[in-house]
C-alpha cells in the first residue's frame with residue numbers, strides 16, 4: 001500500500017468508527033426505550049413478545065430501507081437481533097403474576113437445569129417457589145402443604161415411579177403438572193395418582209434459552225382445565241407459544257423429532273470418533289453447511305449423556321422408527337453399490353416431490369442460517 005492509499009483508508013476508517021459509535025449511542029437509546037416498554041407491559045400484564053407489533057415494524061422499516069437504497073433484509077436482520085435483545089432485557093423487569101392467590105409452587109427436580117429455569121421464571125413473576133430435589137424427600141410433606149402447583153421435572157426414567165410413589169398425597173385443589181418430553185405415560189401416572197387438576201407440558205427447548213419469547217411449549221390437557229388456565233396464560237406472558245396436542249400424537253412425533261434424530265446424531269459422532277476423523281482438517285475444509293452440521297453433532301456431546309439416553313430410550317416404539325431408518329439407509333446403499341446413478345436420481349426426485357413447497361422454503365431458511373455461520377468466523 002502506498003502512503004496515499006494508507007492515508008485515505010485511515011480517514012475513511014475514522015469516519016466509519018464515528019458512525020459505529022453513533023450506532024452504539026442509538027442502541028443504548030433503543031435499549032432504554034425497550035426497558036420502559038417492559039415496565040409498562042409488566043404493570044399491565046401484557047406478554048413480552050408482541051408479534052403484530054414486530055410484523056408491522058419490520059414491514060415499515062423494510063419499505064423505508066428500500067427507498068433509501070438499503071437492502072430490506074439488512075434492516076430486518078438488524079432489527080430481529082435487536083428484538084432478541086429486547087426479550088432478554090424485558091425479562092429482567094419481571095412479569096405480571098396471573099394467579100396471585102395460588103400459594104406455593106413446588107418444583108420437583110428443581111435443581112435440574114430445566115427446573116431452575118422454570119423456578120426463575122415463576123420467581124420473576126412473583127410466585128413463592130420451593131425446590132424439591134433428590135435429597136429433600138424428608139421435607140416433602142411439609143412442603144406440599146398449601147401448594148397450588150407441583151411441577152415435576154425429573155429424568156424420564158424415574159418420572160412415573162416418582163409420581164406414583166411420592167405424589168399421592170397432594171392437596172386436592174393443587175395442580176399437578178410435568179415437563180417430561182414424552183407425555184402418555186406421565187399423564188396416565190398423574191391422572192391415576194392425583195384427584196385434582198392435571199396438565200402435561202413439554203417445553204420444546206433446552207434450558208439454555210435466554211428467554212421464552214417465541215419458544216414452543218406443548219400442552220396436553222389432563223383434568224379440570226379451568227383450574228390451570230392461569231398457568232397457560234402465565235407461560236404466554238413469558239412469550240412462549242402454546243401448542244395443544246393429544247399425548248399419543250405428541251409421543252409419536254417425538255419418535256422422529258427426538259429419538260430418531262438424537263440417535264442419528266449420536267451415530268454420526270460415534271462414526272467420526274471410530275474413524276478417528278481429523279477434526280482440524282475437517283474444520284479447515286468445511287463449507288458453511290458442514291460447519292453447521294459439525295456444530296449440531298458436536299453440541300450433543302457437550303451435554304448430559306444421561307439426558308439423551310433417557311430421551312432415546314423413553315419409548316419402545318422409537319426402536320421401530322430407528323430400525324426403519326437403518327433399513328432405508330441399507331437399501332439406499334445398495335443403489336450406490338450397484339452403481340445405479342439413474343435410480344439414485346429417481347429416488348431423489350421422488351423425495352423432492354414429497355417435500356413439495358417445503359424444500360425451497362427450507363433452502364431459503366437455511367441460506368440465512370448459513371450466512372450467520374459465515375459471519376461468525378473471525379479468520
Ligand SMILES: C=C(O[C@@H]1C=C(C(=O)O)C=C[C@H]1O)C(=O)O
Nearest residue numbers: 034037049050053054082083086
Ligand atoms: C419493545 C417491545 O417489545 C418487544 C420487542 C420489540 C422491539 O424490540 O422493537 C418489539 C415488539 C415486542 O416483541 C414492544 O412491544 O414494542
